[in-house]
Amino acid sequence: MYDVIVVGARCAGSPLAMLLARKGHRVVVLDRAAFPRDTVSTHYIQPSGLSRLARWGLLDRLTATGCPPVTEALWWFGETSVRGFAPPSGDIGFALAPRRTVLDALLVDAAREAGAEIRERCTVRSLVRDEDGTLTGVRFQREGGAEETLRAPVVIGADGRNSIVARQTGAAAYHTRPPLTVVYYTYWRGLSPERRHRNEVFLEGDKQIGVIPTHDDAYLVQAARPHDFFGTYRSDIERHYLKAVEEAAPSLAEELAGAERVERFRGSATLENFYRKPYGPGWALVGDAGYHKDPLTGQGISDAWRDAEFLAEALDTVRGGGADWETALSAYERARNAASELIYDFTCEAASFEFDPMTRQLVRVLAEHRDEADRFFGVIAGTVPAERFFAPDNLLSMLGRLPGDALAELTGTEGTP
Ligand SMILES: Cc1cc2nc3c(=O)[nH]c(=O)nc-3n(C[C@H](O)[C@H](O)[C@H](O)COP(=O)(O)OP(=O)(O)OC[C@H]3O[C@@H](n4cnc5c(N)ncnc54)[C@H](O)[C@@H]3O)c2cc1C
Structure with a gap:
């Protein structure tokens, strides 16, 4: 049948x-x-995913549920901030986190x-x-x-x-690859309206904090740590979650102190x-x-x-x-x-909290050149072919946009006179 x-x-x-x-x-x-x-x-649904949903005739139905479109990405690699957004997928120039x-x-x-x-x-x-x-x-x-x-x-x-x-x-x-992270998340109301259309990520040492806007004026805030932290994390989720936010994203921690947590914590370590x-x-x-x-x-x-x-x-x-x-x-x-x-x-590299020296230098390029930042976010979003972005000649040309001292640091050579 x-x-x-x-x-x-x-x-x-x-x-x-x-x-x-x-x-x-x-x-x-x-x-x-x-x-x-x-x-x-x-x-968090990438623009490439949303363009499939549009093709299937379902995107309007989803946007009608009142989920705010995300049109800006702001990722912090320690002190360095990278701001931009992926080039559109067809005419879909936003992400959603329903x-x-x-x-x-x-x-x-x-x-x-x-x-x-x-x-x-x-x-x-x-x-x-x-x-x-x-x-x-x-x-x-x-x-x-x-x-x-x-x-x-x-x-x-x-x-x-x-x-x-x-x-x-x-x-x-x-x-x-074995599980690399453990992540817990919950939902908050009362964060700054500036966040309403932004996906903000803080990568600091062995902590990753993510903030995304969702339905009902709420924000999902997640805190990921290396997988071997699981036992400690689970022993007091709220304390370790807030501590991670405080250490990796102090300004966000201040906001959370004045905001309302509206749901229990959820998470997983079997990733x-x-x-x-x-x-x-x-x-x-x-x-x-x-x-x-x-x-x-x-x-x-x-x-x-x-x-x-x-x-x-x-x-x-x-x-x-x-x-x-x-x-x-x-x-x-x-x-x-x-x-x-x-x-x-790339996901496994990011999830192991270990960026190699070249990646760290590439982050400097992304921070200073909005066009490169957009293309980087496009790789994550599925709107820029990863094979083009990670091609050796593209990486070299990006590194060529570094100031001379950074290039010398990377290649281990003296600066050119
Ligand atoms: C902590 C965490 C955060 C994540 N964040 C994101 C994110 O921000 N963006 C993103 O794109 N992805 C994210 N993901 C991944 C995303 O959740 C999954 O990739 C996605 O749900 C996969 O969908 P699926 O249908 O393959 O599987 P699932 O969503 O797991 O659905 C499987 C379904 O199968 C059913 N099922 C299982 N076994 C049986 C059975 N024996 N009989 C009957 N039914 C059964 C279950 O009930 C379930 O409904 C995250 C995952 C986790 C764990």
């Missing part, structure tokens, strides 16, 4: 289901949650409207295979009910980084970095299930949307007879990796 079963209905699962249903596939989505439902995640309660429910509704069947409060317990090992469906359980079987020729794991589909298919992980082989006979992975990285650079939601689009295209090509499973799905894996590898490396 179904062509595709999707496990997971958030950023990866619902858009995939929507895109497939729009192409005429019969899709059922299972999620153990019922929406709207929050999840542990901050929620609450996941709002965003995920909107995506679920869009999938349902496209014709996908959404089954909430249904937990997938295991995968079902035929005699030759090919996946043929899932066993799932409704809340409070008995286990049932659902069959389809394709099962998609859009079920997050601890994906049961990945585990039970044995999807191989590669380019792995492994990995790619997984995203397909095998009868199954595929999308979103965090197939590719997960530290959230420090805010890529996950936009990546999930990109990969949902790539995967929908691949599955539709197979169904239409345009390519066999292996050809189409291996192209999906290559496209995902090519679009993400450089920013993955």
Whole structure:
């Protein structure tokens, strides 16, 4: 009865289901949650992600929820500030940080409207295979009910980084890095209105503080520390969170002292970095299930949307007879990796709180040249190709904009007379 079963209905699962249903596939989505439902995640969406949402006809719906557009980035590397904003993605020249309660429910509704069947409060317990090992469906359980079987020729794991589909298919992980950070965040009201359209980040030693505006005049403020600080952090989250803000961003700490904290703290330390082989006979992975990285650079939601689009295209090509499973799905894996590898490396570098000497000098260039700062933010935003920005000749030409003494410091040579 179904062509595709999707496990997971958030950023990866619902858009995939929507895109497939729009192409005429019969899709059922299972999620153990019922929406709207929050999840542990901050929620900065890059302009590249928003331009996908616009293409799908959903951006106006999201902006109508009253989430303030972000049009300025201000990142502090110690004392050095870099100000700018990414070049637009098409005509989208802003980012948004909507609450996941709002965003995920909107995506679920869009999938349902496209014709996908959404089954909430249904937990997938295991995968079902035929005699030759090919996946043929899932066993799932409704809340409070008995286990049932659902069959389809394709099962998609859009079920997050601890994906049961990945585990039970044995999807191989590669380019792995252990968790690098632990992050806690909460929401505040009463911060300076100057912050209403700004994404501000403070990188100071082994602390990273981020501030983003969201719905209801609130601001999400996060404080990340190295992963080995987890035990200490957890022992008194509020104290260590405020201490990190005070040490890395004293002016923000003053603001928080006069502001109102409106929610409890949330956070995570299980932030492994990995790619997984995203397909095998009868199954595929999308979103965090197939590719997960530290959230420090805010890529996950936009990546999930990109990969949902790539995967929908691949599955539709197979169904239409345009390519066999292996050809189409291996192209999906290559496209995902090519679009993400450089920013993955940069994210891991930033999340290890260790910038090499060249990066530190590049920051000086960004601080002094707004055009370079915009291009840097464009890489994070997905609107400037990372391979162009990180190309050796581009980095050299950026370094060429340094004053002579800084260049000499970097190359270890005496200054030129
Ligand atoms: C602390 C933190 C901060 C972050 N900040 C940002 C940010 O600012 N910007 C950004 O872009 N990204 C951010 N991310 C990453 C972002 O949250 C993820 O990349 C994104 O949610 C991935 O979407 P997904 O649909 O793949 O997985 P998920 O959002 O994890 O959704 C998986 C869904 O699958 C369901 N599910 C799982 N197992 C089963 C099962 N067995 N049966 C039924 N249902 C199941 C779950 O209930 C869930 O609804 C952050 C993440 C964290 C942890």
